[in-house]
Amino acid sequence: xxxxxxxxxxxxxxxxxxxxxxxxxxxxxxxxxxxxxxxxxxxxxxxxxxxxxxxxxxxxxxxxxxxxxxxxxxxxxxxxxxxxxxxxxxxxxxxxxxxxxxxxxxxxxxxxxxxxxxxxxxxxxxxxxxxxxxxxxxxxxxxxxxxxxxxxxxxxxxxxxxxxxxxxxxxxxxxxxxxxxxxxxxxxxxxxxxxxxxxxxxxxxxxxxxxxxxxxxxxxxxxxxxxxxxxxxxxxxxxxxxxxxxxxxxxxxxxxxxxxxxxxxxxxxxxxxxxxxxxxxxxxxxxxxxxxxxxxxxxxxxxxxxxxxxxxxxxxxxxxxxxxxxxxxxxxxxxxxxxxxxxxxxxxxxxxxxxxxxxxxxxxxxxxxxxxxxxxxxxxxxxxxxxxxxxxxxxxxxxxxxxxxxxxxxxxxxxxxxxxxxx
Numbered sequence: 376x377x378x379x380x381x382x383x384x385x386x387x388x389x390x391x392x393x394x395x396x397x398x399x400x401x402x403x404x405x406x407x408x409x410x411x412x413x414x415x416x417x418x419x420x421x422x423x424x425x426x427x428x429x430x431x432x433x434x435x436x437x438x439x440x441x442x443x444x445x446x447x448x449x450x451x452x453x454x455x456x457x458x459x460x461x462x463x464x465x466x467x468x469x470x471x472x473x474x475x476x477x478x479x480x481x482x483x484x485x486x487x488x489x490x491x492x493x494x495x496x497x498x499x500x501x502x503x504x505x506x507x508x509x510x511x512x513x514x515x516x517x518x519x520x521x522x523x524x525x526x527x528x529x530x531x532x533x534x535x536x537x538x539x540x541x542x543x544x545x546x547x548x549x550x551x552x553x554x555x556x557x558x559x560x561x562x563x564x565x566x567x568x569x570x571x572x573x574x575x576x577x578x579x580x581x582x583x584x585x586x587x588x589x590x591x592x593x594x595x596x597x598x599x600x601x602x603x604x605x606x607x608x609x610x611x612x613x614x615x616x617x618x619x620x621x622x623x624x625x626x627x628x629x630x631x632x633x634x635x636x637x638x639x640x641x642x643x644x645x646x647x648x649x650x651x652x653x654x655x656x657x658x659x660x661x662x663x664x665x666x667x668x669x670x671x672x673x674x675x676x677x678x679x680x681x682x683x684x685x686x687x688x689x690x691x692x693x694x695x696x697x698x699x700x701x702x703x704x705x706x707x708x709x710x711x712x713x714x715x716x717x718x719x720x721x722x723x724x725x726x727x728x729x730x731x732x733x734x735x736x737x738x739x740x741x742x743x744x745x746x747x748x749x750x751x752x753x754x755x756x757x758x759x760x761x762x763x764x765x766x767x768x769x770x771x772x773x774x775x776x777x778x779x780x781x782x783x784x785x786x787x788x789x790x791x792x793x794x795x796x797x798x
Contacts (some may be wrong), residue, residue: 376422378407378634379680385424393429393711393720402513404451406459406615408480409506409631423479423705425460428454430681430700432714433594433740439790443797444730444739445717448600449700450591452607456615457736462704463616464744467499467623471751478507479705481624494754499624507615508633512684514638515590517589517602518647520563522640523580525745545622548680552647559636562603565589565602576664583644586651588786596714599788604647609785611672612652612779613772619745619771629672636680637689644677655779669775702736710734738762739797763795 382405395401406426430449439447441745448455469476470483484500501507514520545767559579567573571587579627589602614627621627634642653671699720703709712734713718722732733740749757757765768771780787 376409376420376421376678377682377746378403378405378632378678379636379682379737381405381407381422382424382427382510383682383684386427387700389427389703389709393699393701395686395699398691398694399686399697400431400694401686401699402431402451402688402691402696403684403686404428404455404509404511406455407508407510410479410776411504413504419685424703425480425705426455426458427696427703428452428456428458428701428712429697430454431696432700433591433593433598433600433697434712434715434717436599437596438716439599439794439796440719443742443795444733446700446712446714446734446737447717448598449563449714449717450516450592450600450603451700451714452509452515452603453600454700454736455509456606456610457741458704458708459615460617460741461702461708461744462734464741464748465704467509467748468500468743468744468751469619471497471748472663475524480504480544480771484625485725485729487625490546494756495564496752496754498621500626501624501628507628509630509633510635511633511716512636512680512687514640515603515637515647516563516591516645517565517604518563518586518608518634518651519592519604519640519643520561520565520638521583521585521647522561522643524561526557526559526579529641537601544719548694561640563589563602565591565604568601568786575692586646588784589786590788599790601788605784605787608648608652609779609784611648612655612668612669614672615765618766618769618772618776622745622773625769625771629667630675632676632678633678634678635685636682636684638677639716641677648677649673652779652783668768668778678689688789702734708735710736742797759798763792765796 386403408423408425409586430451433448433450450637464476466481470478480501482502484498487496487498562582567587567589572584574583575581588605591598591602614629616624616628634786698714700712700714718727718732719734725763726732730786742773746758758794
């Protein structure tokens with residue numbers, strides 16, 4: 376089944392609130408679940424869009440808040456991933472609240488005892504018959520967007536194409552029709568972070584340095600958001616579930632495939648998403664890999680989409696980027712937000728203190744879902760802990776993150792500590 380067609384068809388079914396206008400473009404990202412159910416005679420495969428995101432903007436540093444109540448990064452890939460996390464929280468709540476509930480993705484794995492306070496934590500895992508596939512209509516910003524291209528620079532001079540022209544009578548025709556191709560670099564607006572090898576910004580292929588960590592460009596105000604290439608590469612080490620959910624889902628949730636539309640380049644996607652992090656645990660220098668370190672997602676396949684997205688940037692050179700973002704989680708949760716302020720569409724600045732203006736995928740709201748689960752589990756110690764403190768709780772996740780930073784992503788930009796101290 377074509378993940379891109381499934382995604383486009385589903386996008387067409389959702390209401391138009393938050394979708395681009397006629398002269399606007401955006402990027403669409405989806406997470407599609409593949410479910411393989413065995414019957415007596417055959418395996419029946421079904422597909423569902425489990426989460427979706429649109430958008431291509433993010434907030435500058437001056438717009439961030441210490442309450443976790445805005446969406447810092449509204450790029451489609453990030454919105455889709457956060458929508459998936461919202462779905463996971465909902466599934467865990469449903470599983471804990473109803474013994475008869477059957478989840479599409481998750482199942483109970485074990486109960487883990489905490490010796491220090493004699494508490495217990497149920498652990499869930501993804502079902503064996505389920506695979507996760509990611510789709511994005513445009514190659515991720517950052518390292519994946521850097522690759523050689525051929526640039527049309529005009530007519531060949533006669534002495535440059537003399538070996539191709541044997542008949543002198545054809546010279547004038549050749550001069551009119553032959554084009555000189557020069558290698559250039561497909562460029563990204565994402566800037567290298569401090570500590571990385573900086574871009575040379577030279578001619579053609581000497582403009583960018585590949586393999587570097589980058590931050591997304593802002594509209595005047597520089598952002599602190601890492602590029603989508605960097606974030607997806609990190610998912611291939613840490614999983615999609617993130618640090619908080621790793622307390623309940625200990626095995627990382629990895630992608631089986633990624634399908635990319637516009638500006639697809641297999642070599643740059645392989646480099647940007649896989650090759651630069653594949654040996655992050657440094658297996659060449661140790662015989663015994665730490666049992667707490669996650670394995671690398673070496674099985675992710677890279678596919679090209681040839682379907683044109685109706686709101687593609689490449690459809691018109693005069694289109695402007697949409698200022699709205701859509702997020703969706705299965706089965707029916709859908710929101711529209713304003714990318715320039717990270718709040719729900721329909722709220723003005725004077726209403727921003729209203730909790731209803733918050734997106735349900737912002738840090739604060741997802742943290743409330745985490746605390747809701749700990750309440751259901753009768754674990755009161757978590758209620759007074761900050762967001763930052765709770766992110767440190769999962770030992771395997773944080774050991775893996777520290778190893779990744781030590782060996783590969785040492786210059787990764789993190790949020791200022793004062794922005795993640797909310798409760």
